[in-house]
Amino acid sequence: MSETILKVQDIHKSYGDLEVLKGISFEVKQGETKVIIGPSGTGKSTLLRCINQLTPPDKGCIWLNGVELTDHKVDINKARSSIGMVFQDFNLFAHLKALDNVLIGLIKVKKMEKQKATELAVEELRRVGLEDKASSYPAELSGGQQQRLSIARALAMNPKLILFDEPTSALDPELIGEVLEVMISLAREGMTMLVVSHEMGFARSVANEIIFMENGVIIEEGPPRQLFSRPKHKRTGEFLNKITELYGESGK
Amino acid sequence: MGFEELYYLLKGALVTIELVAGALGLGLVIGIPMAVGQVYGNKPVSKAVSFYVWFFRGLPLLVLFFLFYFGLFTLINLDLSAFAAASLVMGMRSAAYQSQILRGSIQSIGSGQMLAARSIGMSKSRAIWHIILPQALRLSIPGWSSEYSGILKDSAVAYALGVMEILTRANFISSRTYKPMPAFLACAAIFLILTYIGVKSLNLLEKKVRIPGYGERREI
Ligand SMILES: Nc1ncnc2c1ncn2[C@@H]1O[C@H](COP(=O)(O)OP(=O)(O)OP(=O)(O)O)[C@@H](O)[C@H]1O
Ligand SMILES: [Mg+2]
Numbered sequence: 159m160s161e162t163i164l165k166v167q168d169i170h171k172s173y174g175d176l177e178v179l180k181g182i183s184f185e186v187k188q189g190e191t192k193v194i195i196g197p198s199g200t201g202k203s204t205l206l207r208c209i210n211q212l213t214p215p216d217k218g219c220i221w222l223n224g225v226e227l228t229d230h231k232v233d234i235n236k237a238r239s240s241i242g243m244v245f246q247d248f249n250l251f252a253h254l255k256a257l258d259n260v261l262i263g264l265i266k267v268k269k270m271e272k273q274k275a276t277e278l279a280v281e282e283l284r285r286v287g288l289e290d291k292a293s294s295y296p297a298e299l300s301g302g303q304q305q306r307l308s309i310a311r312a313l314a315m316n317p318k319l320i321l322f323d324e325p326t327s328a329l330d331p332e333l334i335g336e337v338l339e340v341m342i343s344l345a346r347e348g349m350t351m352l353v354v355s356h357e358m359g360f361a362r363s364v365a366n367e368i369i370f371m372e373n374g375v376i377i378e379e380g381p382p383r384q385l386f387s388r389p390k391h392k393r394t395g396e397f398l399n400k401i402t403e404l405y406g407e408s409g410k
Numbered sequence: 411m412g413f414e415e416l417y418y419l420l421k422g423a424l425v426t427i428e429l430v431a432g433a434l435g436l437g438l439v440i441g442i443p444m445a446v447g448q449v450y451g452n453k454p455v456s457k458a459v460s461f462y463v464w465f466f467r468g469l470p471l472l473v474l475f476f477l478f479y480f481g482l483f484t485l486i487n488l489d490l491s492a493f494a495a496a497s498l499v500m501g502m503r504s505a506a507y508q509s510q511i512l513r514g515s516i517q518s519i520g521s522g523q524m525l526a527a528r529s530i531g532m533s534k535s536r537a538i539w540h541i542i543l544p545q546a547l548r549l550s551i552p553g554w555s556s557e558y559s560g561i562l563k564d565s566a567v568a569y570a571l572g573v574m575e576i577l578t579r580a581n582f583i584s585s586r587t588y589k590p591m592p593a594f595l596a597c598a599a600i601f602l603i604l605t606y607i608g609v610k611s612l613n614l615l616e617k618k619v620r621i622p623g624y625g626e627r628r629e630i
Binding site (some may be wrong): 194212224235236237238239240241242245247249250251253262263266296297298299308311312315394409 | 520522523525526527528529530531532533536545621622
């Protein structure tokens, strides 16, 4: 049994009168990939932001490697540097070249010396197939390249866990594959990942478990095969059928 | 107007340049924290900045000059030269304008930049310094261009305090030679040239620090 990296317990979050998360609990173990699916507005992005405390939850606890992140005494910047985050619209630092996008966290957050940091950053660029784009600005890269760069930026921090928020939703269909490929190889290398995505091909081939969320609660959680063939809830089956129709099965 | 008068006037141009540079510099140094405070600070901070901006933008420069130079500075026994007083007041006033130029730029930067910076473990202040400001300052250059030309023209109001800038000197020449036209024409020419040089330099700066994907010429 591998150890638990992330433990999410009874997370609640409201925006005004709207209760977005209504008590979410689950765990992610070392080396696991979990995929979160669910209709738009269900609170998937909010949940990811609650996990790394970009949006502090109203109630509930988050543990990363046994350290409680929801504890106010914890150095949250330090904790956050060990949780990677990949956004739907990349959010690359627009004024920095590709290499510097990867470097800045190493130098300004991890206080690594320039030369060592550069070697590491170049290595991460190579890992996502962007070694020849080191001196390009984000605006000079294709969507797929931008997303791979943002994965490299997250990887450089040597995270214990990477959160992906619909990493391929902003991409043209022909660019989705190159990003999924990087993610698949990360999963195979044993990276612990929590991925909001409707790419069912990806989910089926690498996810240990799929979490189906609706209206701020987890409806069902289980291995992909189980959810596809005999879901416990009727809604799960309906939703899976719908997104498989909509998104196809790329990334298999 | 002879060579000697022109030389005298050009020395005034130097005073004007110093006055404008001092005011712009001071305005930048105060304006940056003001803009940051207004966008990221708590309520009292952003209220205080709004009040400051309202005050300094709401009063004519001449009123500010008199209020501070003859009023406040005398009251608190601050013995400043007319030049120093003019730089200081124009700098404080420019801070009000510059802070609003920069605030607009900061607010035009998508919230994703801050999110991404925080997500790799940067503190808020580090994220502002390393990610937000470098982008916002670039976006502010066109705004500074108009702030520069505005301040340059306003600097002539320092005439009222007896600062030996271009207009004050042109006026001396005019009354000594009884020929106002050449003196004031030369004065006008110097202002126009200084405007041109400044705006041109800022355009060059804008090009030099331009980043692909930021503030480019639009094809459509
Ligand atoms: N900062 C905010 N202020 C107010 N309401 C918010 C905020 N962020 C999210 N919400 C609301 O919370 C709900 C859940 O949003 P969230 O973005 O988490 O959903 P999602 O499951 O990620 O949806 P999508 O699939 O469209 O990305 C939505 O109704 C949204 O309008
Ligand atoms: Mg979302």
